[in-house]
Amino acid sequence: MRHFVIAYGLAVVLPAVLALLMLGFDAGTATGPVPTPSVGVGRQQQVPATPLLLFSITVVVALAHLGGAVLRRLGQPRVIGEMAAGIVLGPSLLGAVWPEAYRVLFPGAVMPYLNLLAQFGLAFFMFLVGLELRGDLLRGRGRIALLCGQASVAIPFALGVALALLIYAPLAAAPVGFPVFALFVGAALSVTAFPVLARILLERGLFHTPTGALTITCAAIADVTAWLLLAVAITMARGSSPAEALRTLGLTAAFAAVMVGVVRPLLARLLRRGLSQEATLPVVIVGLLVSGLLTELIGIHLIFGAFLFGVLFPRDGDVRLRRVRERTQDFTTSFLLPPFFAFVGLNTQIGLLGQEATRWGWCLLILAVAVAGKIGGVAAAATPLGVPWRESARLGVLMNCRGVTELVILSIGLGLGIITQALFTMLVIVALVSTAATAPLLESLDRRDARRDRKAGETAEARVRRSA
Amino acid sequence: MRHFVIAYGLAVVLPAVLALLMLGFDAGTATGPVPTPSVGVGRQQQVPATPLLLFSITVVVALAHLGGAVLRRLGQPRVIGEMAAGIVLGPSLLGAVWPEAYRVLFPGAVMPYLNLLAQFGLAFFMFLVGLELRGDLLRGRGRIALLCGQASVAIPFALGVALALLIYAPLAAAPVGFPVFALFVGAALSVTAFPVLARILLERGLFHTPTGALTITCAAIADVTAWLLLAVAITMARGSSPAEALRTLGLTAAFAAVMVGVVRPLLARLLRRGLSQEATLPVVIVGLLVSGLLTELIGIHLIFGAFLFGVLFPRDGDVRLRRVRERTQDFTTSFLLPPFFAFVGLNTQIGLLGQEATRWGWCLLILAVAVAGKIGGVAAAATPLGVPWRESARLGVLMNCRGVTELVILSIGLGLGIITQALFTMLVIVALVSTAATAPLLESLDRRDARRDRKAGETAEARVRRSA
Numbered sequence: 001m002r003h004f005v006i007a008y009g010l011a012v013v014l015p016a017v018l019a020l021l022m023l024g025f026d027a028g029t030a031t032g033p034v035p036t037p038s039v040g041v042g043r044q045q046q047v048p049a050t051p052l053l054l055f056s057i058t059v060v061v062a063l064a065h066l067g068g069a070v071l072r073r074l075g076q077p078r079v080i081g082e083m084a085a086g087i088v089l090g091p092s093l094l095g096a097v098w099p100e101a102y103r104v105l106f107p108g109a110v111m112p113y114l115n116l117l118a119q120f121g122l123a124f125f126m127f128l129v130g131l132e133l134r135g136d137l138l139r140g141r142g143r144i145a146l147l148c149g150q151a152s153v154a155i156p157f158a159l160g161v162a163l164a165l166l167i168y169a170p171l172a173a174a175p176v177g178f179p180v181f182a183l184f185v186g187a188a189l190s191v192t193a194f195p196v197l198a199r200i201l202l203e204r205g206l207f208h209t210p211t212g213a214l215t216i217t218c219a220a221i222a223d224v225t226a227w228l229l230l231a232v233a234i235t236m237a238r239g240s241s242p243a244e245a246l247r248t249l250g251l252t253a254a255f256a257a258v259m260v261g262v263v264r265p266l267l268a269r270l271l272r273r274g275l276s277q278e279a280t281l282p283v284v285i286v287g288l289l290v291s292g293l294l295t296e297l298i299g300i301h302l303i304f305g306a307f308l309f310g311v312l313f314p315r316d317g318d319v320r321l322r323r324v325r326e327r328t329q330d331f332t333t334s335f336l337l338p339p340f341f342a343f344v345g346l347n348t349q350i351g352l353l354g355q356e357a358t359r360w361g362w363c364l365l366i367l368a369v370a371v372a373g374k375i376g377g378v379a380a381a382a383t384p385l386g387v388p389w390r391e392s393a394r395l396g397v398l399m400n401c402r403g404v405t406e407l408v409i410l411s412i413g414l415g416l417g418i419i420t421q422a423l424f425t426m427l428v429i430v431a432l433v434s435t436a437a438t439a440p441l442l443e444s445l446d447r448r449d450a451r452r453d454r455k456a457g458e459t460a461e462a463r464v465r466r467s468a
Numbered sequence: 469m470r471h472f473v474i475a476y477g478l479a480v481v482l483p484a485v486l487a488l489l490m491l492g493f494d495a496g497t498a499t500g501p502v503p504t505p506s507v508g509v510g511r512q513q514q515v516p517a518t519p520l521l522l523f524s525i526t527v528v529v530a531l532a533h534l535g536g537a538v539l540r541r542l543g544q545p546r547v548i549g550e551m552a553a554g555i556v557l558g559p560s561l562l563g564a565v566w567p568e569a570y571r572v573l574f575p576g577a578v579m580p581y582l583n584l585l586a587q588f589g590l591a592f593f594m595f596l597v598g599l600e601l602r603g604d605l606l607r608g609r610g611r612i613a614l615l616c617g618q619a620s621v622a623i624p625f626a627l628g629v630a631l632a633l634l635i636y637a638p639l640a641a642a643p644v645g646f647p648v649f650a651l652f653v654g655a656a657l658s659v660t661a662f663p664v665l666a667r668i669l670l671e672r673g674l675f676h677t678p679t680g681a682l683t684i685t686c687a688a689i690a691d692v693t694a695w696l697l698l699a700v701a702i703t704m705a706r707g708s709s710p711a712e713a714l715r716t717l718g719l720t721a722a723f724a725a726v727m728v729g730v731v732r733p734l735l736a737r738l739l740r741r742g743l744s745q746e747a748t749l750p751v752v753i754v755g756l757l758v759s760g761l762l763t764e765l766i767g768i769h770l771i772f773g774a775f776l777f778g779v780l781f782p783r784d785g786d787v788r789l790r791r792v793r794e795r796t797q798d799f800t801t802s803f804l805l806p807p808f809f810a811f812v813g814l815n816t817q818i819g820l821l822g823q824e825a826t827r828w829g830w831c832l833l834i835l836a837v838a839v840a841g842k843i844g845g846v847a848a849a850a851t852p853l854g855v856p857w858r859e860s861a862r863l864g865v866l867m868n869c870r871g872v873t874e875l876v877i878l879s880i881g882l883g884l885g886i887i888t889q890a891l892f893t894m895l896v897i898v899a900l901v902s903t904a905a906t907a908p909l910l911e912s913l914d915r916r917d918a919r920r921d922r923k924a925g926e927t928a929e930a931r932v933r934r935s936a
Binding site for chain 1 (some may be wrong): 518519521522523525527529532533546580581584589591746747749750751753754757758760761764765770794795796798800801802803833892896916
C-alpha cells in the first residue's frame with residue numbers, strides 16, 4: 001500500500017512542481033480570468049499548448065486511479081473514488097483552495113479537449129454496458145424481474161415528476177418547459193448503475209446467487225426503460241415541434257430495425273467466417289463510433305447507438321469476444337473514463353449550494369426522494385410477489401446504486417440546457433451518496449440479519465431445551 | 469474478404485453520406501476557406517462541434533483499418549496501409565479530388581484535437597517500442613550486431629549530412645542553421661523501424677532464426693543511436709545558446725539516472741509485491757505519460773520519456789506484463805495511432821512537389837541515398853565480419869525498413885520548423901517507399917537464392933554425372 005501511494009504520489013506531485021515552470025511557459029493562457037467551465041463547445045477560445053494539455057489529462061488520469069485505489073482499500077467500489085477525483089479537481093475543491101493551480105491545470109481552453117475524450121469514454125462505456133446485457137439473464141424468475149424492474153423505474157419516476165413540480169421554479173434552466181424538465185428529473189431519479197452493480201455483486205460473491213441474478217436482471221430492465229425515457233426527454237428538448245419529435249422517433253425506430261435486422265446478422269457472419277484476431281478490435285471500435293454518431297445525428301445521443309451496438313454484438317461464448325471486452329474495458333476504465341469524470345467534476349460547483357442555505361435543503365430533499373423511490377418502489381413490487389423481505393430489501397439497496405450511469409444522464413441534461421449548474425451539482429451529490437451508500441447499507445443488512453438469526457437460533461434453542 | 473470490405477465500406481460511406489447533413493449542421497466551420505494544416509497549435513481557431521470531431525476521428529480510424537486490411541491481403545505489413553490511409557485523407561488526395569468533403573472532414577479547427585490524440589498515440593507507441601527492447605537479444609552475436617548496428621547508422625548519417633549540403637539551400641526552412649538541419653537529415657536517414665521490423669520478421673517466420681536475431685539486435689542498437697542523434701538535434705534546434713543546450717543535456721542525463729536508479733527498482737518492487745491486476749494498466753499509463761511529460765519539459769521530446777519508461781519497465785516473464793502489453797498494443801494500434809497517421813497525412817502535400825519538376829528529382833535523390841546508405845552500410849560492415857553475403861543482403865534490406873519511426877522523427881522536425889512542408893512530404897514518400905519495398909525485396913532475394921541453389925545443384929549434379 002505504501003509503495004502504491006508513493007508511486008501515485010510521485011505521479012501527481014512531481015508534475016505539480018513542474019507546473020510552476022509551466023506558469024512561465026504558458027503564461028498567456030494561465031493568467032487569464034478564472035474560467036467558468038461550460039459544456040457548450042461553440043465558444044471562441046485560445047488553443048492551449050500540447051504539453052499543457054497532456055499534463056492536464058495526465059493529472060486527471062493519475063488522480064482518478066489514486067481515488068479508485070484508496071476507495072478500493074476502504075472496501076468500496078473503485079468507481080466512487082474515480083468519480084470523487086473529478087470533483088476534487090474541479091472548482092468545488094481545487095478551484096476553491098488553490099485557484100492558481102486550478103487555473104494552470106484547467107484553463108477554459110482545455111475543456112473542449114476534455115470533452116472530446118469524455119465523449120469517447122462515454123461511447124466505449126455504453127458499448128460495454130450493452131455488452132453486459134445478456135438474454136439468458138432474463139430467464140428464471142423472469143416475471144418477478146420484469147415487474148420489479150418496471151416498478152423500480154415507475155415509482156422513482158413518478159416521485160421525480162412530483163418533485164419537479166416543487167423544484168421547477170427555483171432550479172430549472174431558464175427556457176426549459178415543464179414537461180421536458182419533469183421527464184428529465186424523473187429519468188434521472190429512476191436510473192440504476194447497471195455496470196457498477198455488476199461489479200459490486202461480483203466483489204461480494206453475490207453474482208451467481210438467486211438474489212444476484214434477480215438484481216442484475218431487474219437492473220437491466222430498469223436501465224433500458226430509463227434510457228427510453230431519457231431518449232424521449234432529449235427528443236422533446238431538442239425538437240422544436242411535435243412533427244420534429246415524431247420524425248426523430250421514427251428515425252430512431254428505423255435505425256434500431258436496421259441495426260437488429262442487418263448489422264447484427266452481418267456481424268455474426270463476419271465473426272463466424274473468422275474475422276482475424278487483430279481486425280476484431282478495429283471493427284468493434286469503428287462500429288460503436290459509427291453507431292453512436294448515427295444516433296447523435298438522428299437527434300438523440302451518442303450513447304444510444306454505442307449501447308445498442310453493444311447489446312446486439314454477437315456473443316456465442318467466443319474467446320475473441322472475451323478478449324475484445326477485456327481490452328476495451330481496461331483501456332476505457334484507465335484512460336477514457338477519467339476525462340469524463342473530470343468533465344463532470346469541473347461542472348460540479350458545490351460552492352453554488354453554499355450561497356443559499358435553502359439549496360442544501362433542496363439537495364437533501366432530492367436525495368431522500370431518490371433513495372425512498374428506489375428502495376420503496378422495489379420493495380413495494382417485490383413483497384406482494386412473494387420475494388422474502390430480506391431479499392427485497394437487498395434488491396432495493398442495490399438498485400439504489402446510481403454510479404456512472406447517473407453522471408451520464410446528468411451531463412446530457414446540462415449539455416442540453418435542461419438543468420442549471422446548481423441542480424447538476426445537487427444531482428451529482430445524490431449520485432455519489434447513493435452509490436457510496438450501497439456497500440455500507442448491504443453490510444448493515446447483513447449484520448441485522450445475522451443478529452436476528454442468532455436471536456432466532458437462541459429462541460429455537462431455548463424452545464428445544466424447554467421441550468426437552 | 470467481401471464482407472470485410474462491405475462492413476468497412478459501410479463504416480466509411482454511410483457517414484460520408486450523412487456528412488451532407490452536417491454541412492448544414494455545422495455550416496459556420498465548414499464553409500470557411502480551405503485550411504492549410506499546420507503543426508503549431510498556437511493559432512486562434514473556432515472550436516468545432518463535438519459530433520463533427522467524433523465524425524472526423526471515426527473516419528480516420530476506419531480508413532486506417534481499411535488500408536491496413538487491404539495491405540494485409542496483399543501480403544504487406546498492415547502498417548503501410550495505415551500510413552497510406554493518412555495520406556489519402558490529406559490534401560494530397562482527398563483534398564485534391566474532393567475539396568468539399570475534405571473541408572467538412574478536416575476544418576482547420578480539427579487539427580489541434582487530432583494533434584492531441586496523435587501525441588497520445590506517439591507516447592504509447594514509443595512505450596511499446598521500448599518494451600520490445602530486450603537485453604537478452606544483445607547476447608549471442610553481440611560484437612557483429614554492435615558493429616553492424618553502428619554502421620547502419622553511421623553510414624546513412626554521413627551520407628545524410630553530405631546530402632544536406634546539397635539540399636540546404638533549396639529545401640531547409642528559413643531560419644534554421646546548417647548544423648541543425650544536417651544533423652536532422654542525417655538522423656532521419658539513419659533510423660530503422662524497429663517495431664515494424666519485428667512484425668515483418670514474425671510474419672515471415674524469421675524471428676527465431678539467426679538472421680532474425682541479428683537483425684532485431686542491429687535494429688535496436690541503430691534505433692537507440694538514431695534517437696540520441698535526434699535528441700541532440702532537438703536540443704540544438706530549441707536551445708538558443710550552447711549553455712542552454714548543455715543544461716538540457718545535463719537534465720536529460722539526470723532524468724535518465726533517476727529513471728534507472730530510482731523508478732526502475734520502485735516499479736520492480738511494486739510488481740513483486742503484487743500490484744493488483746486492475747492497477748497495473750493505470751500505473752503503466754500514468755508512468756509513461758509522466759515520464760514523457762518530463763522529457764518534454766526538459767526540452768527534448770515526449771517520445772524519449774515514454775520510450776525510456778518502456779525500456780526500463782521490469783520484465784521477468786510476468787503474465788501481467790504480457791497482458792499489459794497486449795492490451796496497450798491493441799488499443800494503440802486500433803485507436804491512438806490512426807490519428808497520428810492522419811496528422812502526418814494532413815501535413816503531406818504531394819501537390820507541393822508537382823509544382824516544380826526539380827523537386828521530384830530531389831525526392832528521388834533522397835530516396836536513393838537513403839536506400840544505398842542503409843543497404844550498403846550494413847553490407848560494408850557485415851561482410852568483413854564474416855557474415856555470408858546472402859545474410860548481409862537480407863540484413864541490409866530489413867534495416868532499410870523505416871515505417872512509423874521515420875514518421876515520428878519527421879513530424880518532430882516539421883513541428884520544430886527544421887524542415888519545410890515540401891521536404892517533409894519528400895521524406896514521407898521515402899519512408900513509405902522504403903517500408904513497402906522491404907517485403908518485395910526480401911522475396912526477390914529468396915527467388916534469386918533459390919535460382920542459384922538450383923543452378924549450383926544442377927552444376928553439382930552434372931559434375932557428379934560426369935565423374936560417374
